[in-house]
Amino acid sequence: MTSLRRSLLFSFMERYAGIVIGLGMTMTAARMLTPADFGVFAVGMSVVMLIDVMRDFGTGTYLVQLEALERSAVRSAFTVSCIISGSCAVALALAAIPLGRFYDEPGVGNVVLVLSAALLLNPFLTPATAMLRRQMAFDRLAMINVASGLGQFGTLVLLASLGQGYMAMAWAGLVAVLVRIVGANIVHPMPWAFRPTLVGWRDILSFGAWSTATGIVNVVHDTLPQLIIGRVxxxxxxxxxxxxxxxxxxxxxxxxxxxxxxxxxxxxxxxxxxxxxxxxxxxxxxxxxxxxxxxxxxxxxxxxxxxxxxxxxxxxxxxxxxxxxxxxxxxxxxxxxxxxxxxxxxxxxxxxxxxxxxxxxxxxxxxxxxxxxxxxxxxxxxxxxxxxxxxxxxxxxxxxxxxxxxxxxxxxxxxxxxxxxxxxxxxxxxxxxxxxxxxxxxxxxxxxxxxxxxxxxxxxxxxxxxxxxxxxxxxxxxxx
Known part of the structure; x- marks a missing residue:
């Protein structure tokens, strides 16, 4: 089997496992939660997605497409991602209460607060997953993502059964990110990647600016309908x-x-x-x-x-x-x-x-x-x-x-x-x-x-x- 076919096989296996888990979450949540719960979470999640697209700043894609990869590039990508992610997380946390007032629903602000923590942690995921993608090691990526999905599903069911409503989905999303970070750094440990440096930061920002701007425009298109519907x-x-x-x-x-x-x-x-x-x-x-x-x-x-x-x-x-x-x-x-x-x-x-x-x-x-x-x-x-x-x-x-x-x-x-x-x-x-x-x-x-x-x-x-x-x-x- 060629390396491309092998990668496709593992990618499809992971996606179908994720689909089974996702369908289980969808069917369970639709019966345990109300349309109003989904609406509150959807509005909060849409706001976070608008900011999240700036968080990575295209650093993962930058590392994948580089012709020759050096350690300094990985460390710089992590550092740039940390600076931008931290800024985005702080901005979201400060905006949480005003957003709740704008939509006349305090729950929107609570969802934004929890999910902003995920933005703060995400840079620790970028180096390992970028390297695994570059090596086309989709078997290991599959294991990580399936474990993350199971952690999210379990958290959602537990908290929804305890009457947490829309917050069950928010906390489940945070748990999914934590599991993915831990799994990626166990499967492909890169402790040296977390040493800050800004060598070559101009190249990263140049690539990331275009990539992020594209992402922002597309995420606005994906999320704006829910924000408009929520307001109107x-x-x-x-x-x-x-x-x-x-x-x-x-x-x-x-x-x-x-x-x-x-x-x-x-x-x-x-x-x-x-x-x-x-x-x-x-x-x-x-x-x-x-x-x-x-x-x-x-x-x-x-x-x-x-x-x-x-x-x-x-x-x-x-x-x-x-x-x-x-x-x-x-x-x-x-x-x-x-x-x-x-x-x-x-x-x-x-x-x-x-x-x-x-x-x-x-x-x-x-x-x-x-x-x-x-x-x-x-x-x-x-x-x-x-x-x-x-x-x-x-x-x-x-x-x-x-x-x-x-x-x-x-x-x-x-x-x-x-x-x-x-x-x-x-x-x-x-x-x-x-x-x-x-x-x-x-x-x-x-x-x-x-x-x-x-x-x-x-x-x-x-x-x-x-x-x-x-x-x-x-x-x-x-x-x-």
Missing amino acids: LGTVPVGLFSRAQTVCQLPDKLISSALHPIVLPALAEHARRGGSLKEPYLLGLSYMAAVHVPAMVCLALLAEPIVDILLGPQWGEVPTLVRLMAMGLVWLFPAFLTYPMLVALGRIRDTLVSSLISIPPSILLIAAAAPHGIRAVAAVSLVTGPLQAFVAVSFVRRHIGLAWGEILRSAAPGAVATVGAAAGIVAVMSLLGFRTALSFGEMVVAVLAAGLGWVAGLWIGGHPLIGELLGLWGRVRRWA
Whole structure:
């Protein structure tokens, strides 16, 4: 097995273990806590995320993409991260009480206070995890992240059962960070990395400024809807909207998130060896078109039973939000490749420019839609999704010499697979009287039909993923 396939295997194993833990937390918390609890936590978490993107200042990514790595660079990255993280944590702590007053909910301030402690500790995680990513040691990263997820789950269940409400989620988030820090420094001890120095700090700040600015713009886009809804409509709608976002992120967690940690190190290594990035990009687009797009379409079709199973009956407004958001997210299949491609090409500034072109119009549309309710905010993704995908692809194609025809040809087999998957679900629903509210057993049948239709679509479209699936099936048979 090649090192890349081995890394993919462990990354997927870790992500799927994390998904199981995450689903357990989602299902448990949705039944132990109220929409108001989720709303308070979501608002506080959104504020922290806006600051957290500045905390790391791109130091981890800086260490991963360096061509030659010296100890002084690692120590400087840690020092810069400590200075910025400490400043961010202090700013959050000072803002906690005013934020509670602004939202007329003291709990928002309490959540911010607890999570600000995590920002203060995070620099001690950066050196070890950056080295593990650079070495593509995803087996050890998998163990660390699974242990962190289990610690978070256990803390959430314990504190929620003790009646801590939204604070159970806040304390669980802090425990997850602590477990990750301890685990990373046990697996890859680097005590020398924590000796402060500022050698080469200008290079770190230069890279981090562009990386962080890009992150800020994107995090603002991700978190602002919840902040606006919380201010305009209250915490309960925020809770409903945040749960819809969680459900819509399931396909990304099942598929794309396992690739995220690997893509940048692999592309950076490929570029260091002088390889062309055109072919890897087109192959990545074809795979995401055949996996992400069918997954989002199937999620939109099965929104009701999925929400009922994951969240329970008190979240009846969520399926409609999921349908609207999923159909907008369909278009974002090229998105996960944009940042690592531009970084590998040495075009870190373009990551910010592309975000500044696509994100502000999206935020303006969300602000205009908020007074009309959470459905209107969810419907905005039907416009913003295609816009963001177009801008992202435009920036990449210009640097690697791609024609739009090549991009469309790489995505076309995925469209055939999407039709096949959707046809399987529609066929089952038609046999059941065109009902969208399916029982668990009926949903399982629909998912199996979608899987068969998807494989048939891959075969008919001649997608390269078929070769990978056949190879995997052959290895499973030999192992059996």
